[in-house]
Amino acid sequence: MSQTSDRSPEAGPAVSPAELDSAEALQHVLEPHAPSRLDPTAPPVLEVEDLKMWFPVKSSGLVRRTIGHVQAVDGVSFQVPRGGSLGLVGESGCGKSTTGRLITRLYEPTGGAMRFGGHDGSEAVDLATLSNRGMKPYRRDVQMIFQDPYTSLNPRHTVGAIVGAPLLVHGVVPKDKVLDRVQELLEVVGLNPEHYNRYPSEFSGGQRQRIGIARALTLNPKLLVADEPVSALDVSIQAQVINLLQDLQKEFDIAFLFIAHDLAVVRHFCPEVAVMYLGKIVEIADRETLYSRPHHPYTQALLSAVPDIKQAAVGGRRERIRLEGDVPSPINPPSGCRFRTRCPMAQEICAKVEPPLLQIGQRHKVACHFPGELGKHPDKPVTARLLGVDDQGSPDPGAGPATDLGNKPGYDSTWFDLERRTMAGA
Ligand SMILES: Nc1ncnc2c1ncn2[C@@H]1O[C@H](COP(=O)(O)OP(=O)(O)O)[C@@H](O)[C@H]1O
Numbered sequence: 482m483s484q485t486s487d488r489s490p491e492a493g494p495a496v497s498p499a500e501l502d503s504a505e506a507l508q509h510v511l512e513p514h515a516p517s518r519l520d521p522t523a524p525p526v527l528e529v530e531d532l533k534m535w536f537p538v539k540s541s542g543l544v545r546r547t548i549g550h551v552q553a554v555d556g557v558s559f560q561v562p563r564g565g566s567l568g569l570v571g572e573s574g575c576g577k578s579t580t581g582r583l584i585t586r587l588y589e590p591t592g593g594a595m596r597f598g599g600h601d602g603s604e605a606v607d608l609a610t611l612s613n614r615g616m617k618p619y620r621r622d623v624q625m626i627f628q629d630p631y632t633s634l635n636p637r638h639t640v641g642a643i644v645g646a647p648l649l650v651h652g653v654v655p656k657d658k659v660l661d662r663v664q665e666l667l668e669v670v671g672l673n674p675e676h677y678n679r680y681p682s683e684f685s686g687g688q689r690q691r692i693g694i695a696r697a698l699t700l701n702p703k704l705l706v707a708d709e710p711v712s713a714l715d716v717s718i719q720a721q722v723i724n725l726l727q728d729l730q731k732e733f734d735i736a737f738l739f740i741a742h743d744l745a746v747v748r749h750f751c752p753e754v755a756v757m758y759l760g761k762i763v764e765i766a767d768r769e770t771l772y773s774r775p776h777h778p779y780t781q782a783l784l785s786a787v788p789d790i791k792q793a794a795v796g797g798r799r800e801r802i803r804l805e806g807d808v809p810s811p812i813n814p815p816s817g818c819r820f821r822t823r824c825p826m827a828q829e830i831c832a833k834v835e836p837p838l839l840q841i842g843q844r845h846k847v848a849c850h851f852p853g854e855l856g857k858h859p860d861k862p863v864t865a866r867l868l869g870v871d872d873q874g875s876p877d878p879g880a881g882p883a884t885d886l887g888n889k890p891g892y893d894s895t896w897f898d899l900e901r902r903t904m905a906g907a
Protein backbone atom coordinates (compact mmCIF):
# COMPACT_ATOMS: atom_id res chain seq x y z
CA MET A 482 0.00 0.00 0.00
CA SER A 483 1.26 3.47 -0.70
CA GLN A 484 1.69 6.06 2.01
CA THR A 485 -1.73 7.35 3.01
CA SER A 486 -2.21 11.09 3.20
CA ASP A 487 -3.32 12.69 6.44
CA ARG A 488 -6.02 14.50 4.53
CA SER A 489 -7.78 11.36 3.35
CA PRO A 490 -9.59 9.19 4.08
CA GLU A 491 -9.64 10.52 7.65
CA ALA A 492 -10.22 14.15 6.91
CA GLY A 493 -13.85 14.90 7.48
CA PRO A 494 -14.64 18.46 8.52
CA ALA A 495 -16.08 20.78 5.91
CA VAL A 496 -13.26 23.28 6.27
CA SER A 497 -10.43 23.60 3.79
CA PRO A 498 -6.93 22.51 4.85
CA ALA A 499 -5.72 26.10 4.60
CA GLU A 500 -8.41 27.23 6.99
CA LEU A 501 -7.54 24.45 9.31
CA ASP A 502 -3.95 25.46 9.47
CA SER A 503 -4.30 27.37 12.71
CA ALA A 504 -5.11 26.60 16.29
CA GLU A 505 -8.27 28.66 15.87
CA ALA A 506 -9.61 26.15 13.38
CA LEU A 507 -9.26 23.42 15.95
CA GLN A 508 -11.97 25.07 18.00
CA HIS A 509 -14.46 24.66 15.13
CA VAL A 510 -13.98 20.97 14.42
CA LEU A 511 -13.89 19.69 17.97
CA GLU A 512 -17.00 18.27 19.53
CA PRO A 513 -18.55 20.36 22.29
CA HIS A 514 -16.70 20.36 25.56
CA ALA A 515 -16.70 17.11 27.44
CA PRO A 516 -19.24 17.45 30.21
CA SER A 517 -17.83 18.06 33.65
CA ARG A 518 -17.98 14.66 35.20
CA LEU A 519 -16.10 15.52 38.31
CA ASP A 520 -17.64 14.00 41.37
CA PRO A 521 -15.80 15.86 44.13
CA THR A 522 -16.75 13.19 46.65
CA ALA A 523 -15.56 10.17 44.62
CA PRO A 524 -12.12 8.77 45.49
CA PRO A 525 -9.60 9.64 42.76
CA VAL A 526 -7.97 7.02 40.52
CA LEU A 527 -4.60 8.64 41.13
CA GLU A 528 -3.39 10.93 43.88
CA VAL A 529 0.06 12.44 43.43
CA GLU A 530 1.62 14.13 46.45
CA ASP A 531 4.79 16.23 46.55
CA LEU A 532 6.25 14.34 43.59
CA LYS A 533 9.87 15.14 42.75
CA MET A 534 12.24 14.17 39.98
CA TRP A 535 15.70 15.63 40.23
CA PHE A 536 18.04 14.35 37.50
CA PRO A 537 21.70 14.42 38.61
CA VAL A 538 24.10 16.53 36.57
CA LYS A 539 27.55 14.91 36.42
CA SER A 540 30.94 16.54 35.99
CA SER A 541 33.03 15.56 33.00
CA GLY A 542 36.33 13.70 33.43
CA LEU A 543 37.24 10.34 34.86
CA VAL A 544 35.61 10.71 38.26
CA ARG A 545 32.12 11.81 37.41
CA ARG A 546 30.78 13.57 40.46
CA THR A 547 27.26 14.93 40.86
CA ILE A 548 27.62 18.70 40.57
CA GLY A 549 23.96 19.67 40.54
CA HIS A 550 20.45 18.54 39.73
CA VAL A 551 17.90 19.25 37.04
CA GLN A 552 14.83 19.95 39.15
CA ALA A 553 12.49 18.73 36.42
CA VAL A 554 9.55 18.07 38.77
CA ASP A 555 9.73 19.67 42.19
CA GLY A 556 6.90 18.99 44.62
CA VAL A 557 3.86 18.45 42.42
CA SER A 558 0.50 17.39 43.94
CA PHE A 559 -2.77 16.64 42.14
CA GLN A 560 -5.61 14.13 41.77
CA VAL A 561 -7.00 12.44 38.69
CA PRO A 562 -10.69 11.72 39.25
CA ARG A 563 -12.24 8.45 38.16
CA GLY A 564 -13.33 8.47 34.52
CA GLY A 565 -12.43 12.14 34.41
CA SER A 566 -9.40 13.85 33.07
CA LEU A 567 -6.87 16.29 34.39
CA GLY A 568 -5.09 18.51 31.92
CA LEU A 569 -1.44 19.33 32.58
CA VAL A 570 -0.31 22.40 30.67
CA GLY A 571 2.84 24.48 30.40
CA GLU A 572 5.63 25.54 28.09
CA SER A 573 8.18 23.08 26.79
CA GLY A 574 10.65 21.98 29.48
CA CYS A 575 8.39 22.64 32.49
CA GLY A 576 8.30 18.97 33.52
CA LYS A 577 5.09 17.64 31.98
CA SER A 578 6.58 14.57 30.26
CA THR A 579 8.70 13.79 33.30
CA THR A 580 5.54 13.81 35.44
CA GLY A 581 3.84 11.42 32.98
CA ARG A 582 6.87 9.16 32.87
CA LEU A 583 7.01 9.04 36.65
CA ILE A 584 3.40 7.92 36.86
CA THR A 585 4.05 5.11 34.39
CA ARG A 586 7.26 4.45 36.34
CA LEU A 587 9.51 4.89 33.34
CA TYR A 588 11.47 6.94 35.89
CA GLU A 589 12.11 6.28 39.57
CA PRO A 590 10.93 9.35 41.53
CA THR A 591 13.35 11.26 43.77
CA GLY A 592 10.55 11.79 46.27
CA GLY A 593 6.81 11.93 46.82
CA ALA A 594 3.89 9.54 46.53
CA MET A 595 1.70 8.35 43.64
CA ARG A 596 -1.28 6.58 45.19
CA PHE A 597 -3.15 4.57 42.59
CA GLY A 598 -6.49 2.76 43.02
CA GLY A 599 -8.94 3.09 45.83
CA HIS A 600 -11.59 4.42 43.45
CA ASP A 601 -13.22 1.00 43.15
CA GLY A 602 -13.13 0.01 46.81
CA SER A 603 -9.66 -1.52 46.56
CA GLU A 604 -6.81 -0.22 48.70
CA ALA A 605 -4.69 2.48 47.06
CA VAL A 606 -1.08 1.48 46.30
CA ASP A 607 1.86 3.89 46.22
CA LEU A 608 3.40 3.34 42.78
CA ALA A 609 6.43 5.39 43.85
CA THR A 610 7.65 2.73 46.27
CA LEU A 611 6.88 -0.47 44.35
CA SER A 612 9.68 -2.67 43.04
CA ASN A 613 9.74 -3.44 39.32
CA ARG A 614 8.16 -6.77 40.09
CA GLY A 615 5.51 -5.19 42.29
CA MET A 616 4.74 -2.74 39.47
CA LYS A 617 3.88 -5.47 36.96
CA PRO A 618 0.13 -5.70 37.65
CA TYR A 619 -0.15 -1.90 37.63
CA ARG A 620 1.62 -1.60 34.28
CA ARG A 621 -1.59 -2.99 32.83
CA ASP A 622 -3.70 -0.37 34.57
CA VAL A 623 -1.60 2.68 33.71
CA GLN A 624 -0.70 3.14 30.05
CA MET A 625 0.86 5.94 28.05
CA ILE A 626 0.21 7.48 24.64
CA PHE A 627 3.31 9.18 23.28
CA GLN A 628 3.67 12.45 21.45
CA ASP A 629 5.44 11.32 18.32
CA PRO A 630 3.61 8.68 16.29
CA TYR A 631 6.67 8.31 14.06
CA THR A 632 9.21 7.28 16.69
CA SER A 633 6.95 5.55 19.19
CA LEU A 634 6.13 2.57 16.92
CA ASN A 635 8.81 0.02 15.99
CA PRO A 636 9.11 0.29 12.17
CA ARG A 637 10.17 -3.36 11.85
CA HIS A 638 7.08 -4.77 13.54
CA THR A 639 3.67 -5.17 11.98
CA VAL A 640 0.72 -3.37 13.51
CA GLY A 641 -0.56 -6.72 14.74
CA ALA A 642 2.72 -7.40 16.58
CA ILE A 643 2.78 -3.89 18.07
CA VAL A 644 -0.80 -3.93 19.36
CA GLY A 645 -0.68 -7.61 20.33
CA ALA A 646 2.65 -7.48 22.24
CA PRO A 647 1.16 -6.37 25.59
CA LEU A 648 -1.39 -9.21 25.38
CA LEU A 649 1.40 -11.76 25.01
CA VAL A 650 3.66 -10.20 27.67
CA HIS A 651 0.89 -10.16 30.24
CA GLY A 652 -0.64 -13.44 29.04
CA VAL A 653 -4.15 -12.06 29.26
CA VAL A 654 -5.61 -13.94 26.27
CA PRO A 655 -4.65 -17.32 24.80
CA LYS A 656 -2.22 -17.05 21.86
CA ASP A 657 -4.83 -18.14 19.32
CA LYS A 658 -7.14 -15.31 20.40
CA VAL A 659 -4.57 -12.49 20.15
CA LEU A 660 -5.34 -11.71 16.51
CA ASP A 661 -9.09 -11.44 17.23
CA ARG A 662 -8.41 -8.97 20.04
CA VAL A 663 -5.97 -6.97 17.89
CA GLN A 664 -8.55 -6.67 15.11
CA GLU A 665 -11.22 -5.67 17.59
CA LEU A 666 -8.96 -2.90 18.92
CA LEU A 667 -8.07 -1.64 15.44
CA GLU A 668 -11.77 -1.32 14.74
CA VAL A 669 -12.36 0.51 18.03
CA VAL A 670 -9.79 3.17 17.06
CA GLY A 671 -11.21 3.55 13.55
CA LEU A 672 -8.67 1.54 11.56
CA ASN A 673 -9.33 -1.28 9.11
CA PRO A 674 -8.93 -4.54 11.08
CA GLU A 675 -7.64 -6.26 7.95
CA HIS A 676 -4.55 -4.02 8.04
CA TYR A 677 -3.03 -5.81 11.03
CA ASN A 678 -0.16 -7.23 8.95
CA ARG A 679 1.00 -3.87 7.61
CA TYR A 680 3.95 -1.84 8.88
CA PRO A 681 3.81 1.61 10.55
CA SER A 682 5.41 3.25 7.49
CA GLU A 683 2.30 2.37 5.48
CA PHE A 684 0.13 4.61 7.66
CA SER A 685 -0.30 8.37 7.97
CA GLY A 686 0.57 10.30 11.15
CA GLY A 687 -3.03 10.31 12.37
CA GLN A 688 -3.41 6.60 11.69
CA ARG A 689 -0.15 5.87 13.49
CA GLN A 690 -1.37 7.73 16.51
CA ARG A 691 -4.51 5.55 16.38
CA ILE A 692 -2.23 2.50 16.42
CA GLY A 693 -0.50 3.94 19.52
CA ILE A 694 -3.90 4.43 21.12
CA ALA A 695 -4.95 0.84 20.28
CA ARG A 696 -1.75 -0.41 21.90
CA ALA A 697 -2.45 1.66 25.02
CA LEU A 698 -6.00 0.22 25.21
CA THR A 699 -4.95 -3.41 24.85
CA LEU A 700 -4.91 -4.20 28.55
CA ASN A 701 -8.05 -2.26 29.55
CA PRO A 702 -6.19 0.49 31.42
CA LYS A 703 -7.83 2.49 34.19
CA LEU A 704 -5.58 5.48 33.63
CA LEU A 705 -4.08 6.77 30.39
CA VAL A 706 -1.24 9.29 30.40
CA ALA A 707 -1.56 11.05 27.05
CA ASP A 708 1.64 13.06 26.50
CA GLU A 709 0.82 15.71 23.89
CA PRO A 710 -0.97 13.05 21.83
CA VAL A 711 -1.89 15.42 19.01
CA SER A 712 0.98 17.94 18.97
CA ALA A 713 2.73 16.23 16.07
CA LEU A 714 -0.42 16.02 13.95
CA ASP A 715 -2.01 18.24 11.34
CA VAL A 716 -4.78 20.39 12.87
CA SER A 717 -7.65 18.61 11.07
CA ILE A 718 -6.34 15.27 12.30
CA GLN A 719 -5.82 16.63 15.82
CA ALA A 720 -9.56 17.18 16.19
CA GLN A 721 -10.37 13.64 15.07
CA VAL A 722 -7.89 12.06 17.44
CA ILE A 723 -9.14 14.17 20.36
CA ASN A 724 -12.73 13.26 19.55
CA LEU A 725 -11.71 9.57 19.40
CA LEU A 726 -10.03 9.82 22.82
CA GLN A 727 -13.12 11.49 24.21
CA ASP A 728 -15.35 8.70 22.87
CA LEU A 729 -13.03 6.04 24.28
CA GLN A 730 -13.02 7.74 27.64
CA LYS A 731 -16.80 7.64 27.83
CA GLU A 732 -17.09 4.10 26.51
CA PHE A 733 -14.42 2.50 28.69
CA ASP A 734 -14.55 4.84 31.71
CA ILE A 735 -10.82 5.57 31.49
CA ALA A 736 -9.27 8.38 33.53
CA PHE A 737 -6.80 10.61 31.66
CA LEU A 738 -3.82 12.71 32.52
CA PHE A 739 -3.84 14.80 29.36
CA ILE A 740 -0.60 16.69 28.76
CA ALA A 741 -0.49 19.65 26.37
CA HIS A 742 1.68 22.71 25.83
CA ASP A 743 -1.21 25.11 25.35
CA LEU A 744 -4.60 25.63 26.89
CA ALA A 745 -6.63 25.32 23.67
CA VAL A 746 -6.60 21.53 23.29
CA VAL A 747 -7.06 20.74 26.97
CA ARG A 748 -10.12 22.92 27.22
CA HIS A 749 -12.16 20.46 25.20
CA PHE A 750 -11.02 17.43 27.04
CA CYS A 751 -10.49 18.17 30.71
CA PRO A 752 -12.96 19.27 33.40
CA GLU A 753 -9.95 20.17 35.53
CA VAL A 754 -6.65 21.75 34.50
CA ALA A 755 -3.26 22.25 36.19
CA VAL A 756 -0.75 24.78 34.87
CA MET A 757 2.95 24.00 35.38
CA TYR A 758 5.95 26.30 35.33
CA LEU A 759 9.53 25.15 35.86
CA GLY A 760 8.71 21.94 37.72
CA LYS A 761 5.85 23.25 39.85
CA ILE A 762 2.08 23.64 39.59
CA VAL A 763 1.28 27.36 39.67
CA GLU A 764 -2.50 27.13 39.28
CA ILE A 765 -5.04 24.32 39.31
CA ALA A 766 -8.81 24.65 39.02
CA ASP A 767 -11.96 23.34 37.45
CA ARG A 768 -12.24 24.28 33.79
CA GLU A 769 -14.83 27.00 34.19
CA THR A 770 -12.80 28.83 36.82
CA LEU A 771 -9.42 28.43 35.14
CA TYR A 772 -10.57 29.71 31.76
CA SER A 773 -12.84 32.50 32.90
CA ARG A 774 -11.14 33.68 36.12
CA PRO A 775 -7.46 32.71 36.13
CA HIS A 776 -5.60 34.31 39.05
CA HIS A 777 -1.95 33.56 38.22
CA PRO A 778 -0.05 35.93 35.88
CA TYR A 779 1.40 32.95 34.01
CA THR A 780 -2.01 31.35 33.36
CA GLN A 781 -3.27 34.75 32.23
CA ALA A 782 -0.40 35.02 29.75
CA LEU A 783 -0.98 31.49 28.43
CA LEU A 784 -4.70 32.13 28.07
CA SER A 785 -4.16 35.36 26.20
CA ALA A 786 -2.59 33.22 23.46
CA VAL A 787 -5.68 31.02 23.04
CA PRO A 788 -7.45 32.12 19.87
CA ASP A 789 -10.95 31.76 21.17
CA ILE A 790 -13.46 34.55 21.13
CA LYS A 791 -14.66 33.58 24.58
CA GLN A 792 -11.31 34.64 25.96
CA ALA A 793 -12.54 38.19 25.59
CA ALA A 794 -14.07 37.41 28.96
CA VAL A 795 -10.63 37.26 30.52
CA GLY A 796 -10.28 40.73 31.89
CA GLY A 797 -12.23 42.03 28.90
CA ARG A 798 -9.09 41.97 26.78
CA ARG A 799 -7.92 39.89 23.88
CA GLU A 800 -4.49 41.24 23.15
CA ARG A 801 -1.72 38.81 23.80
CA ILE A 802 0.35 39.16 26.97
CA ARG A 803 3.92 38.64 25.82
CA LEU A 804 6.26 37.16 28.38
CA GLU A 805 9.74 38.63 28.38
CA GLY A 806 12.86 36.48 28.48
CA ASP A 807 13.42 32.76 28.40
CA VAL A 808 12.39 30.04 30.81
CA PRO A 809 15.25 29.84 33.37
CA SER A 810 17.27 26.65 33.77
CA PRO A 811 15.74 24.05 36.10
CA ILE A 812 19.31 23.35 37.33
CA ASN A 813 19.44 26.72 39.05
CA PRO A 814 15.86 28.00 39.30
CA PRO A 815 15.15 31.53 40.60
CA SER A 816 14.74 31.93 44.37
CA GLY A 817 11.26 32.50 45.79
CA CYS A 818 8.73 32.38 42.97
CA ARG A 819 10.19 30.61 39.95
CA PHE A 820 8.17 32.77 37.60
CA ARG A 821 9.53 36.05 38.98
CA THR A 822 12.17 36.60 36.28
CA ARG A 823 9.39 36.84 33.68
CA CYS A 824 6.51 38.13 35.76
CA PRO A 825 5.38 41.69 35.00
CA MET A 826 4.15 42.04 38.59
CA ALA A 827 7.12 40.70 40.56
CA GLN A 828 7.97 42.51 43.80
CA GLU A 829 10.53 42.11 46.56
CA ILE A 830 8.69 39.33 48.38
CA CYS A 831 8.62 37.25 45.18
CA ALA A 832 12.41 36.82 45.25
CA LYS A 833 12.55 36.04 48.95
CA VAL A 834 9.66 33.70 49.65
CA GLU A 835 8.16 30.93 47.57
CA PRO A 836 4.40 31.43 47.19
CA PRO A 837 2.44 28.41 48.47
CA LEU A 838 -0.18 26.73 46.25
CA LEU A 839 -3.01 28.34 48.18
CA GLN A 840 -6.64 27.23 47.86
CA ILE A 841 -8.68 30.34 47.07
CA GLY A 842 -11.99 28.78 46.02
CA GLN A 843 -13.95 25.57 46.16
CA ARG A 844 -11.89 24.04 43.33
CA HIS A 845 -9.18 26.62 42.75
CA LYS A 846 -5.58 26.84 43.94
CA VAL A 847 -2.96 29.38 42.94
CA ALA A 848 0.72 29.90 43.80
CA CYS A 849 1.19 33.68 43.72
CA HIS A 850 1.66 36.31 46.43
CA PHE A 851 -0.63 38.66 44.47
CA PRO A 852 -3.42 36.43 43.10
CA GLY A 853 -6.24 38.15 41.29
CA GLU A 854 -8.17 38.42 38.07
CA LEU A 855 -6.40 40.23 35.27
CA GLY A 856 -6.08 43.90 36.16
CA LYS A 857 -7.36 43.25 39.68
CA HIS A 858 -4.27 41.91 41.40
CA PRO A 859 -3.92 43.21 44.98
CA ASP A 860 -1.26 45.80 45.80
CA LYS A 861 -0.09 43.94 48.87
CA PRO A 862 0.84 40.27 49.12
CA VAL A 863 -2.12 38.26 50.44
CA THR A 864 0.21 35.49 51.60
CA ALA A 865 2.49 37.50 53.95
CA ARG A 866 0.55 36.93 57.17
CA LEU A 867 0.02 33.26 56.40
CA LEU A 868 3.77 32.84 55.91
CA GLY A 869 4.79 34.89 58.96
CA VAL A 870 6.60 37.56 56.89
CA ASP A 871 6.09 41.25 56.19
CA ASP A 872 4.99 42.64 52.84
CA GLN A 873 8.59 42.65 51.61
CA GLY A 874 9.05 39.02 52.57
CA SER A 875 11.28 39.51 55.63
CA PRO A 876 10.54 37.52 58.78
CA ASP A 877 7.99 39.42 60.87
CA PRO A 878 7.33 38.27 64.43
CA GLY A 879 4.30 40.58 64.50
CA ALA A 880 2.71 38.62 61.67
CA GLY A 881 2.27 35.61 63.95
CA PRO A 882 3.36 32.04 63.32
CA ALA A 883 3.36 30.74 59.77
CA THR A 884 0.31 28.65 58.87
CA ASP A 885 1.00 25.08 57.77
CA LEU A 886 -0.25 25.27 54.20
CA GLY A 887 1.17 21.88 53.19
CA ASN A 888 1.23 20.66 49.62
CA LYS A 889 -1.69 18.26 49.65
CA PRO A 890 -3.46 16.97 46.56
CA GLY A 891 -7.17 17.72 46.16
CA TYR A 892 -9.22 20.42 47.85
CA ASP A 893 -10.27 21.25 51.40
CA SER A 894 -13.74 22.28 52.50
CA THR A 895 -12.28 25.59 53.71
CA TRP A 896 -10.10 27.97 51.74
CA PHE A 897 -8.56 31.42 51.80
CA ASP A 898 -11.15 34.06 50.90
CA LEU A 899 -9.32 36.74 48.93
CA GLU A 900 -11.93 39.41 49.60
CA ARG A 901 -12.01 39.01 53.35
CA ARG A 902 -8.43 37.72 53.71
CA THR A 903 -9.56 34.95 56.04
CA MET A 904 -10.37 31.28 55.78
CA ALA A 905 -13.87 30.55 54.48
CA GLY A 906 -15.86 27.44 53.71
CA ALA A 907 -18.48 26.02 51.42
N1 LIG B 1 16.46 12.08 31.45
C1 LIG B 1 16.72 13.35 31.74
N2 LIG B 1 17.92 13.74 32.26
C2 LIG B 1 18.18 15.02 32.56
N3 LIG B 1 17.30 16.04 32.38
C3 LIG B 1 16.10 15.73 31.85
C4 LIG B 1 15.75 14.38 31.51
N4 LIG B 1 14.47 14.39 31.01
C5 LIG B 1 14.06 15.67 31.05
N5 LIG B 1 15.03 16.48 31.55
C6 LIG B 1 14.95 17.92 31.77
O1 LIG B 1 13.87 18.14 32.66
C7 LIG B 1 13.15 19.30 32.30
C8 LIG B 1 11.69 18.92 32.06
O2 LIG B 1 11.61 18.14 30.88
P1 LIG B 1 10.25 17.54 30.33
O3 LIG B 1 9.58 16.81 31.45
O4 LIG B 1 10.55 16.75 29.12
O5 LIG B 1 9.42 18.84 29.99
P2 LIG B 1 8.12 19.02 29.08
O6 LIG B 1 7.53 17.69 28.79
O7 LIG B 1 7.22 19.91 29.89
O8 LIG B 1 8.59 19.73 27.84
C9 LIG B 1 13.84 19.86 31.08
O9 LIG B 1 14.73 20.87 31.51
C10 LIG B 1 14.60 18.69 30.51
O10 LIG B 1 15.75 19.11 29.83
Ligand code: SF4
Pocket residue numbers: 777778779818819820821822824825826827828831836848849850851
Ligand atom coordinates in the same frame (compact mmCIF):
# COMPACT_ATOMS: atom_id res chain seq x y z
S1 SF4 C 1 4.52 35.48 43.24
FE1 SF4 C 1 5.29 37.39 42.38
S2 SF4 C 1 6.61 36.79 40.68
FE2 SF4 C 1 5.38 35.02 41.24
S3 SF4 C 1 3.65 35.09 39.88
FE3 SF4 C 1 3.02 36.14 41.73
S4 SF4 C 1 3.51 38.30 41.39
FE4 SF4 C 1 4.60 37.14 39.83
Ligand SMILES: [Mg+2]
Pocket residue numbers: 574577578579708
Ligand atom coordinates in the same frame (compact mmCIF):
# COMPACT_ATOMS: atom_id res chain seq x y z
MG1 LIG D 1 7.16 16.81 26.91
